[in-house]
Amino acid sequence: MNTKNIKAVIFDMDGTLIDTEKYYRMFWPKALAHFGYEMTDEQALTMRSLGQPYAPQHLKEMFHDPDLDYTAIRNYRKQIMGECLKKNGIEIKKGAIELLDYLKAQGIRRAIATATDQVRTEQYLKQLGLYGYFDQIICATMVEHGKPSPDIYQYACRQLALLPNECMAVEDSPNGVCSAYDAGCNVVMVPDQTEPDETLRGKLAARVDSLDEIIKLFEKFPGLTKEDEEHQLSKIIEIAQDNLDHAKEDIRKINEDLADLLEVYDAKDKEGLALWNNATARLKEEERELVRYEKARKKPYFGRIDFRDPKAKADETFYIGRVGITDSSSDPVVLDWRAPIASVYYESRMGTCQYTVSSEGTFEIDLKRKRTYEIENDRLKDFFDSDVVANDELLTKYLAKNKKAVLGEIIATIQKEQNLIIRRSPKTNIIVQGVAGSGKTTVAMHRISYILYNYKDDFRPEDFYIIGSNRILLNYITSVLPELDVYGIRQMTMEQLFIRLLYEDWDETRFFYHNIDKTDAKNSIRGGTAWFLDLEKFCQNYENQSIAKEDIYMEKTGNLLLSKEQIGRYLKNNPKVSMQSKILMLNEILYAKYENEVSGKSVTFPPKEKKILDKKYASYFGDGKWRESVFTFYREFLLAQQEAGKEVDVLENSFDVYDLAALAYIYKRIKETDPVREASHVVIDEAQDFGMMSYRCLHYCLYGCTYTIMGDTSKNIHFEYGLNDWEELKKLILTGTFDAFGLLRKSYRNTVEISEFANEILRHGDFSIYPVEPIIRHGNPVQTVACPDENKLLADTVTTIKKWQQDGYETIAVICRDEAEAAQAAEELKKYVKIAESDLEKAEFGDGVMVLPVSYTKGLEFDAVLLFDPTQEKYPSDNGHVKLLYVAATRALHELVVLYRGKLTGILADKVPEGKHMKEFAAETLTKAAEFERVQHTEKEIEQQRRIEGAKDMAEREYIGPKRIVIKPQGKENEAEARGKTLTGQKMTSAYKRAVAAPVRKAADNSGKNEGNHTEEIILSPYEFGAIPDNAILRVKGHSRNNFAIKWIKKTKSYVELSSMYGLLRITPITPEVIRVSFVKGVTEKIGDTAWKGKADTAFTWSAKESKMLVEIATEKVTVRIAKNNGAVCFYNEKKQLLLTEKAEEPRFQEGGCNWTFFEWEKSEHLKAKGLLAADFMDVTAKAKYVSYGGKKLRMPLILSEKGYGLAIASKGTVLFCGIRTFGPYIMAEGSQSDYYFISEKNREKLVEIYQKTLTLQPKF
Known part of the structure; x- marks a missing residue:
């Protein structure tokens, strides 16, 4: 429905505009009872908005009485209902005035289409001040057929002189919806007594909870003109500002709470410490939320x-x-x-x-x-x-800005090929070849942000490692991540990662690491696959010598316990298990066989001999403790390599990246017995810098994790050490069906002039490259300036930097050949201009002038770059130096200047023959493909889930009696029925269908008794126990910033009541182990009875006391504390250990007949839901499941925690458990009030017994 085309809104009256529908539901049964008919509440619902001639016919069919006097019954109903309305008055439905005022202001016409007669319609509207809002009032008496016939809406459209599709109909009942839909109107439903089923939902343009939400439907489709867009912008800015103001206010309140805690508690108070930690955690989250709101506002x-x-x-x-x-x-x-x-x-x-x-x-x-x-x-x-x-116009505008400004615009200009990489499943591996300036680093960071946003249940920040080639690159990444709403990601160099994987064996006081000396040719052999294979073979030989592969026979009996073939097979089948872990597992296998051999056999051993045998077989292969040193083992490997004729240095206590990789591999392959959970996903930037030795070791040590690997082989500045192509790495990493290799061809960084200069550098090389597609953006020509001496070189450098600063460039780099030259240049330049931190391990990317060696600039980009003194001596003409200068040139966004003295390197000075073309790797651009996703809601998956549920239900029914369910295949002729789903896509139980089916008239009984017609009450929920809810209904809509602060407290013999502006909270001790927690929204509302125990059967001792900040209710087994400032309930066991707390920011919420209670379950806390069978306990930890038993005998759902407590939820309808932090966590229960029972008991069997015996249905139910 496009509300831009809506010219009129036609309202139903009863139940839609005015709150009278509940009275029809109440007085139809009373009127019928007066005439000797018994109507159930469900039957009364079917009368809603039913007009002539359908209502008389419906009642006659309902009670199988063709002589039923409809007119007499209706007149009596009108009489008694009128008397009630006169006494109690009529209320206008929420949002009605706001919506009518809005429509009037927008020039949208209004009309009434009601089943009520004209006299009473006008009487009600005038009485409530609504009459003047309407252009037309259409009553059922004006047409031949009432609702659900389309007559009344068709007539209304004619009176308005509009087509039906130009009108919106607002209805609250199924009959009204059908009437408007069949007339051709756009139907919006505001359910009053009945939610739409799947069939009815298909007729709706929208379903809203209140009338004022319809305003959003009109505002949802902003216009296309600049005036429309400016109006929309101002409206959203207003909302963003309001959110920002509220966030600031929330932070202020939390700081006040912290100040209060400091006054009330001392540093040793455990309760105060818990409250303090809770408040500081909330403050941290609110501060991050504030950052998000500030971004939104900006x-x-x-x-x-x-x-x-x-x-x-x-x-x-x-x-x-x-x-x-x-x-x-x-x-x-x-x-x-x-x-x-x-x-x-x-x-x-x-x-x-x-x-x-x-x-x-x-x-x-x-x-x-x-x-x-x-x-x-x-x-x-x-x-x-x-x-x-x-x-291109907008992209060029963004790229032309300075570096700092560009960072803020990246999200707006993400390109298709970048987006495909960002949104690829994190459960797959991807290697990305990206040309210089293609945004590799930025894409990788956006990918992490995307994964954390969309895979919250599978990935946390601590599940990621970011690996970079140097600290400056990592510091740059650190500065980007908070802009992307990412916090807590661990970042390290490859050296630091391998040190981490050495755990307790790395002693910082004894061992050190250094950058590999890439000028020493003999070091290059340690970076390749061949070196790793030598190490792998060395470790395998050591294992073969350490684990005996021989037949093992039992003393006295001579029986074979474990054959050498079995030992060999185990070792072969567990290649990723360390040697020591294999020893421990073989010991377990052997000892089990030994125990089996001596148990119940005729051959016995004296106790002393048995003890010796026990010890022998428990550690036959070894005790699992490796007493050698990883470093000594590696030294022996290096010596063995020397003996094999390979020229390597044997260092004692200082190691480079490939030494560290080998050490980590040895630790994992030989020593480890208790694996530590490391990253689930590793992001590696500038991946071409690391040789296959690093990747082979990493792949072994972090077995099972996935990778995002970003790099550019054109930037492998040390040709013999890193990767010159991706082929070997692809074979190692991309082994899964959905793993992929991606190519980013487009360069967004450099101007055309800089790009052409850089490409000319590449043409001096003799290696293959990946194709580059520059974005057309022109700038100043690249300047190459000769200086007569060192002083002039320095002076021109200072002059160039100052000019760039005057031009507004904020990030400037002076790029030198190596660390020594960078340090010397920085020392001279800082006399004239401000230079950033020169210590390369401490330097952070940011505004100002950075003086860096070229090897430290990879992955970075600057507004302006000065290439400092690239002479022939420093950059001889070979492939490695071609790549080095290519890296330096492509760091510049807008300006590039080359200053030199003496002889300029031939790579820049010499012309490349015109006919020379670079060889290009063949590679296809990454395309969107099917990815590994945990799809749960496809048709096939739903069918499979139905079969599983059906089998489970059959087993259950065989246990308790009723006939088996037969799962029938779906048929197109009756697809909705075949699927058996509700509007949210879940399976509807057969019992529920029977419970809400059209009722039949009860047999007349003059004695007033109806024995034999009694039916056991069932749970009126369409959802089976364990059904999976759709994500669309998990998000709680409408709750925010309610006032839960306790205003007054009332204590009685049975309970304690605590009142807030939001509603009334009652704490009722039922037994020493059981506490009832009840809540009803509204300051004048009262707590009602439920189908279960409302108060204690027998008196027992409990206490209640109040302090400045808390209310405490305590029994022998449970202590309940309620914070006065937020109304959140906390539960403690008899040892005063905290078991569970409601969410402090918002403990509960009620809306539309549903109650949400928000809990702070610990991440590591395991939770289960009790099923129908004795041994049926369903895991709900971090999951969302329906835990009510739809269509089954009435009983409370029960949630159990491993911490020693349970929650029984008092609801006769649907109960939804949501442990997913994205949406909750919470428990949602249908009903007019919130009610749950807290049970404190460590033993699960005893807890279930308390639940079954104490919390039984009350006799009247």
């Missing part, structure tokens, strides 16, 4: 997509920004660039396209428009509609 968005969803048959518009922006009801007004659907903005052309949601599958849309915005200082400067994102 530049709210940069893109927009308009599309049509074929399944929903609805048009949609989304704005896309660096971070997501939500309004006060948590509805998104700007999507985060990392959101799955945002991918179409970057990589798709107009028309049919797809996007993929992790764990849900692929979705198809019809993309209508992509628009890119240029926004500065809250002003819309320009916008562009294009078939590809970031057209």
Whole structure:
């Protein structure tokens, strides 16, 4: 539905505009009872908005009575309902006035289409002050057929002189929806008493919780003119500012709480410390949230997509920004660039396209428009509609800015080929060859940000390692990550990673590491695959000598315990297990066979002899403790290599990267017995700098992790040491079906002039390169200036730097040949200009002038670069120095100047023959392909899940009695029924279908008894226990910033009540182990009874006390504390150990007949949900599952924790457990109030017994 085409809104009245529908539900049964008919509540619901002639016919069929006097019953219902309304008054539905005022202001016409007669319609509207809002009032008496016939809406459209598709109908009941839909109107449902089923949902343009949400539907589709866009920008800026203000206020309140804690508690108080840690954690998260809000406020968005969803048959518009922006009801007004659907903005052309949601599958849309915005200082400067994102004009504008400014615009200008790499599944490996300036480093960092945003359940920041070639590159990466909302990622050089993998064996006081001396040719042999294979063979030979492969026979009996073939087979089948771990496992295998041999056999051993045998076989292969040194072992390997004729140095205590790789491999291959969990995904930048020795060792040591490897073989400045092509690495890493090699051809960094200069450098080499496609952006020519002496060289360098600074360039590099020259140049230059940190291990990338050796500049880029004194002596004409100078030249974004004295290197001075062309590697650009995703909601997967659930249900039914379920194949002729799903896509239970099926009239009974017609109450939920909810319904909508602070406290003999502005909280001790926690929204509401125990059956001792900050209720087994400032409930065991706490920021939320209670479960805490069978405990740790038993006998869902407590949820409807932190964690239960029971008991069996015996249904149920 495109609301731009809507010219009128037609409202139903009862249940939609005014809150009268509940009275119809109440008084139809009373009126019928007066005439001798018994109507259930479910039957009363079917009467909603039912007009003539359908209502009389429906009642007659319901009670199988053709003589039923409908008119008399209806008149009596009107009489008693009228008396009630006169006494109690009528309330206007939430948001009605706001919506009517909005429509009036927008010039959209309004009409009523109601089943109520004209007299009462006008009476109600005038009484409530609504009459003047409407252009037309249409009542059922004006047409031949009432709802669900389309007559009334067709008549309303004619009276408005509009086509049905120009009108929006707002309805609350199924009959009303069918009437409007069949008339051809766009139907919006505001459910009052009944949620739409799957069939009804297919007729809706939208479903909203309240009338004021309809305003958003009109504002959801902003116009296309500049005036429309400026209006939309101002509106979103207002929302972003409001979010920012609230975040600042939240931080202020937390700081106040911390100040209060300092006053109340001392440093040794455990409770105070827990509260302090909780508050500081909240403060840290709020401060990060503040950063996000500040980004959103600075530049709210940069893109927009308009599309049509074929399944929903609805048009949609989304704005896309660096971070997501939500309004006060948590509805998104700007999507985060990392959101799955945002991918179409970057990589798709107009028309049919797809996007993929992790764990849900692929979705198809019809993309209508992509628009890119240029926004500065809250002003819309320009916008562009294009078939590809970031057209050349806008991209060129961004690239022309200085380095610092460009970083802020990268997200807006991500190109299709970059986006494909960023959004590839983290469960696969990818190697990316990217030419200089293609954005490799930036793409890698955006990839991490994307993964953390979309794979929160699978990857945490600590699951990533970023590996770089030097500390300056890593410091640059450190500065970029917070801009991408990424914190806590570990970054290290390759040397530091291998040191980490040596664990306790690395002693910083004894051992050191140094950069490899790449001027020494003999060092190059240690970087290749051949060296690794020599080490692998050396370790294998050592293992062969250490683990005996011989038949092992039992004393006395002579029986074979373990054959040499079995030993050999075990060793062969476990190549990734260390030698010591193999020894321990072989000991276990052998000892088990030995125990089996001596147990129950006729041959016995004296105790002393048995003890000796026990010890012998428990450590037959060794005790699993390797007493040699990793360093000594490596030294022996080097000596063996020398004996084999290989020229290597044997160092005692200082090691380079390949030494460290070997040491880490030896530790993992020989010594390790207790593996430590390392990274799940490793990102390696400037990967061409490391030889295959590093990768072979890394692949072994971090077995099972995946990789994102970024590099450019053209920048392998030490030709013999790194990678000159990717072929060997591809064979090692890209072994999975979905692993990929990607190519970034386009260079966005350099101007055309700098790019041509750099390419001319490359033409001096004799090696193959990958193709380059420069982006057309012109600048100043590259200057090459000769200086007569050193003083002039220094003076011209200073003059050039100062000119660049006057031109506004913020990042400037002076690139020297090596560290010694860089240190000397920096020492001279700092007399005239400010120079950044010169210590290469401490230097950080940032504003100012950096003086660097060329080897430290890889992966970095600068506004302006000065190549310092590239003479023939320093850069002789060979392939290695060609690559070195290519790296130096391609660091420059806008300006490149070459200053030299003496003889300029021939690589820059000599012309390359015109006919010489560079050899190019053949490589295809990465394309979007099927990736490894945990798809759970495809048709095939759903069918498979249904079979599993069916088999489980059959086993359960065989245990408790009823007939088996037969899973029938789906048929197109009745697909909705075959699938048996609710509107959210989950399977609907057969029992639930029976429970809500159309009822039949009960047999008349003059005695007033209906024995034999009693039916056991069941759980009215469409969801089976263990069903998986759709992600779309996991996000809690509408909750934010409610006031839960406790205002007053009331203690009675049975319970303690605590009142806040949000509602009433009651704590009721049921037994010493069981506490009932109840809550109802509203300051005047009361806690009602449930189907379960409301208070203690027998009196027992419990206490309640109040302090400045807390309310405490304690029994012998449980202590409950409620923080006064936020109303969050905390539970402690008898030892005062914290077991569970509600979320301090927002403990609970109620809306639309649903209750959410938010808990702070620990990440490591294992949680299970109790099933129907005695041994059925379903793991729900970090998962989202329905835990109510839809369609089964009424009982409470039970959640159990390994920490020794349980939560029983008092609800007769759906209960959803969500342990996914993205959405919760929380427990959602249907009902008019929130009710759960906390049970403290360590023993699971006893806890379940308490649940079954103490928390039983009350007799009236």
